[in-house]
Amino acid sequence: MGKRWLKSKGWAMLTLAVVLTMTACSSNSGGGGNQGAEPSSATETAAAGGASEAATTLSIMWWGSDVRHEATKKALDIYSQQFSNVKFKPEFMAWDAYWQKLPTLAASKSITDVLQMDAAYIQEYVSRGQLEDLSDIDLSGIVDPNVLKNLQINGKLYGIPLSQNAQGFAYNKTELEQLGIPLPHKDWTYDEFFQWARDARAKLPEGKYPIGDTSSWDGFNYYQTAMGKPPIMSDGGKTFTLDKELFMKFYGIYDDFRKNKIVPPAELAASFLENDPQADPMASGVVLTRGATTGSVSALEQLMPGKLGVVNLQTGPAGGGWAQSTIFLSVSANSKNKEEAKKFVKWFITDQEAGKALGLTRGLPINPEIFKQLEPTLEAKDLLGKEIYDMSVDKALPFYSPAAGFSEWVDTYKKEMDAVSFGQQSIEDAFNKIDKLGKELAAKAEKS
Incomplete structure (x- = not known):
C-alpha cells in the first residue's frame, strides 16, 4: 500500500446549485490531506426553470495504494457525471494513517458519509453504533446469498462487500x-x-x-x-x-x-x-x-x-x-445524507463503467457481471484466486x-x-x- 498522503482535487460547484457550507473534518495530520475539498453533508434545493433537485456533497474516505486512489477518483467522477447533483469530498491515505484517524472521527461523531471498512474492524464499529444498517439495499443477483448471510452482524448488514476473497x-x-x-x-x-x-x-x-x-x-x-x-x-x-x-x-x-x-x-x-x-x-x-x-x-x-x-x-x-469480502463500503450512522450514500454504495459494485475504472484495485469484484467484464484481461494469478473463491463459497x-x-x-x-x-x-x-x-x-x- 502507498505510504504517503495524497491531495485530492477540488470539485467544481454545480452551476445551478447553491451549496450550504458546513464545517467538517477535512485535514489529515502528518502533512497530506485534501485541500480545497467541499464540506460534507451540504444539501440545498436548486431551482431551474421550475424544476428542483437536491444538490448533495458526499464525504468519503478509504485507504490503499496510489493505484487504488486514482481508480476510485475516476469512479467518483463517473458518478457525478451520471448524477449531476452529487459531488464528493474524498479523503484517502495509507492503511496505518487510516486506522489512526478513524477512531478520532468516531469519537467526535464526524465519520464521513461513506467509508471503506475492513473485516478486522467492522464488528468493533458496529458495536459502537457508528455504522448504518444497510439491510434494505437489495443485493439479489449481485452477491451470493451465503456470503451475505455470513456477513451479517446480529442479523443485519453493515457493509457492502466489494471483492471476492476466501x-x-x-x-x-x-x-x-x-x-x-x-x-x-x-x-x-x-x-x-x-x-x-x-x-x-x-x-x-x-x-x-x-x-x-x-x-x-x-x-x-x-x-x-x-x-x-x-x-x-x-x-x-x-x-x-x-x-x-x-x-x-x-x-x-x-x-x-x-x-x-x-x-x-x-x-x-x-x-x-x-x-x-x-x-x-x-x-x-x-x-x-x-x-x-x-x-x-x-x-x-x-x-x-x-x-x-x-x-x-x-x-x-x-x-x-x-469465502466472503473482507473489504466493504459502509455508511456512517451519523450521516445526514444516508439515502444518497446508500444509493452510491450499491452503484459502486453494480455500474459497469465504474467497474472498468476500478478494475482489481480492491481485489476480484464481488459482482459476477463486473467480473465477467474484466475476465478477458485477467492473468493466471488472478484466475487462481477466483478458483479458490469458487471452490470455497458453498461450504464457507x-x-x-x-x-x-x-x-x-x-x-x-x-x-x-x-x-x-x-x-x-x-x-x-x-x-x-x-x-x-x-x-x-x-x-x-x-x-x-
Whole structure:
C-alpha cells in the first residue's frame, strides 16, 4: 500500500446549485490531506426553470495504494457525471494513517458519509453504533446469498462487500504429479487431509514435507468451527470458547506429525517467510502445500509460475474455511445524507463503467457481471484466486477476526504453541495458559 498522503482535487460547484457550507473534518495530520475539498453533508434545493433537485456533497474516505486512489477518483467522477447533483469530498491515505484517524472521527461523531471498512474492524464499529444498517439495499443477483448471510452482524448488514476473497490451500501441482501423490480435492475433510499428509510423507525424499506446522489461533479456530463448535471469540469478545477436547486432539495430531517428519522441524519452520523467493516454504521447495487466500495466491504464483493448484480449506460437519469480502463500503450512522450514500454504495459494485475504472484495485469484484467484464484481461494469478473463491463459497463459514482487546491473547496463543512445537512445554500446559487469559479478557469485555 502507498505510504504517503495524497491531495485530492477540488470539485467544481454545480452551476445551478447553491451549496450550504458546513464545517467538517477535512485535514489529515502528518502533512497530506485534501485541500480545497467541499464540506460534507451540504444539501440545498436548486431551482431551474421550475424544476428542483437536491444538490448533495458526499464525504468519503478509504485507504490503499496510489493505484487504488486514482481508480476510485475516476469512479467518483463517473458518478457525478451520471448524477449531476452529487459531488464528493474524498479523503484517502495509507492503511496505518487510516486506522489512526478513524477512531478520532468516531469519537467526535464526524465519520464521513461513506467509508471503506475492513473485516478486522467492522464488528468493533458496529458495536459502537457508528455504522448504518444497510439491510434494505437489495443485493439479489449481485452477491451470493451465503456470503451475505455470513456477513451479517446480529442479523443485519453493515457493509457492502466489494471483492471476492476466501481462505484456501495451495499445492505444488507439478511436483505432486511427478511423485505420484494424489492431488487434494474440493471439500476434503480434516480426516482426509491428515491421512493425505501421512500417505504423502511415504513418497517424499528426506528434507521435503507434505504440509507445514501450525501455531496460530486462526488455524485451530478453522478446525473448531468446522466441527460445529462456536468460534473462539464471539459477542465482541464477551464469550470465549476454547474446546479442550478438540484442542488436545488437533495439536496431538501435529505433535505426532513432528515426530514422523510430516511437518518441518520447529527450527526450520521458524525461518520461513511467506512470499520470499528463498524463504517461502513452498517457493523454496521444502513444503509442498500451504494456506493461501484469493488475494494472496497471486504472489505465490509469481514465485512458482504454472506450478500451482488450489483447493478450498479442509471441511468438517459444519463446513470449513471462509469465502466472503473482507473489504466493504459502509455508511456512517451519523450521516445526514444516508439515502444518497446508500444509493452510491450499491452503484459502486453494480455500474459497469465504474467497474472498468476500478478494475482489481480492491481485489476480484464481488459482482459476477463486473467480473465477467474484466475476465478477458485477467492473468493466471488472478484466475487462481477466483478458483479458490469458487471452490470455497458453498461450504464457507463466516470470517472470524480477533475481538477488540484480544491482541495480547493472539500473541500469547502463538508464543505458547511455538513453545509446544519446540518441545518446551506440553499441549495441556499451553491450553491452560491460553484458556485462562481468554476467559479473563472475556470477563473484562463483559464488564465494559
